[in-house]
Amino acid sequence: MAERLITATGIEVTYGNRRRGGVKVLHGVDLHLDRGETIGIVGESGSGKTTLGRALIRLVDTSAGEIRFDGKDITHLGEEAMRPYRKRMQMIFQDPMASLNPRHSIRQILAGPLLFHGLAKSEAEADQRIAKMLDRVGLPSIVLQRNPHELSGGQRQRIGIARAALLEPEFVLADEIVSGLDVSTQAQVLNLLKDLCRDLGLAMAFISHDLSVIRAVCDRVYVMRQGRVEEAGDCATLFDDPQSAYTRELLDAIPLPEVDADWLKDPEVA
Structure with a gap:
C-alpha cells in the first residue's frame, strides 16, 4: 500500500x-x-x-x-x-524567466539553494552536484556561465527543473x-x-x-x-x-x- x-x-x-x-x-x-x-x-x-x-x-x-x-x-x-520543509517541497514555475534571477549566472542560480540548505558543504561540492544534474537534464556545462536570457525557453525550463531536483525534494x-x-x-x-x-x-x-x-x-x-x-x-x-x-x-x-x-x-x- x-x-x-x-x-x-x-x-x-x-x-x-x-x-x-x-x-x-x-x-x-x-x-x-x-x-x-x-x-x-x-x-x-x-x-x-x-x-x-x-x-x-x-x-x-x-x-x-x-x-x-x-x-x-x-x-x-x-x-x-x-524552513525544514521548504527543500522537501519545490515548485517549477510556468514562466522560468520570471523565476530565475536575471542578474545571476546559471551556476549561481543552481548553487545558491544547495549551499543555503546545507546540501553542499562547499562550492566544490555544489559544482559536483550541479554537473551531475546538468547531465541528467541534458544540458551542457557551458550554460553555467550564461544568464537566463541567453537560454532558450526549453533550456530555461530544464534549469527550473534542475534547481528543484537538486534539493532532493519529496514533492514537486x-x-x-x-x-x-x-x-x-x-x-x-x-x-x-x-x-x-x-x-x-x-x-x-x-x-x-x-x-x-x-x-x-x-x-x-x-x-x-x-x-x-x-x-x-x-x-x-x-x-x-x-x-x-x-x-x-x-x-x-x-x-x-x-x-x-x-x-x-x-x-x-x-
Whole structure:
C-alpha cells in the first residue's frame, strides 16, 4: 500500500479581509497525494487550480482547513518552522524567466539553494552536484556561465527543473510548465519529469489546462470548478467515462486529441 505524503482537508483560501468582503477562492477542497504518485489538477481559468497548488506548499495561506505533510500539520507553521520543509517541497514555475534571477549566472542560480540548505558543504561540492544534474537534464556545462536570457525557453525550463531536483525534494508542484513550449520541447520536458519522478521517487502535482498532457503523465486527476473539486479519480477512467456534466463540458471544450498512448516515447521528440 502506498504511503500518504500530503493530505489536504477542507481547504479554503480567501483573498483580502474576510470580515470586509474578501474573495473566497477555494471552498472546502479535499485532496491527497501518495509518495511517488503524480496527480493532475485541471480546470478552466479562474477555477482555483493554481491557488490550490500554492496552498499545498504554503505559498498561499489558508483561511480554513488543514494541510498535513508526511503526517505533520503544516497549516499554520511560521516561516522559521516551515524552513525544514521548504527543500522537501519545490515548485517549477510556468514562466522560468520570471523565476530565475536575471542578474545571476546559471551556476549561481543552481548553487545558491544547495549551499543555503546545507546540501553542499562547499562550492566544490555544489559544482559536483550541479554537473551531475546538468547531465541528467541534458544540458551542457557551458550554460553555467550564461544568464537566463541567453537560454532558450526549453533550456530555461530544464534549469527550473534542475534547481528543484537538486534539493532532493519529496514533492514537486509543476504549474503549467509546458504551456509556452512547442510540441517537441514539451515532450522532452515531460519525459525528463517522468524520469526524475521515477528515479528519485518524487510525488508531483501537475497543474495544466492541456488535458492530453495530464492524461500522459498523471495517475489521478482533480477537476476544479469555481474553487471546488468537481470530480476526481483515476486519470484513464475519468477521461473515458466522466461522471460530472461539467467534466464532460470541459472535455468537449478542450477535446483530447486522438494520439498514441506512448506519444512521449516517440524517438523524434524524446
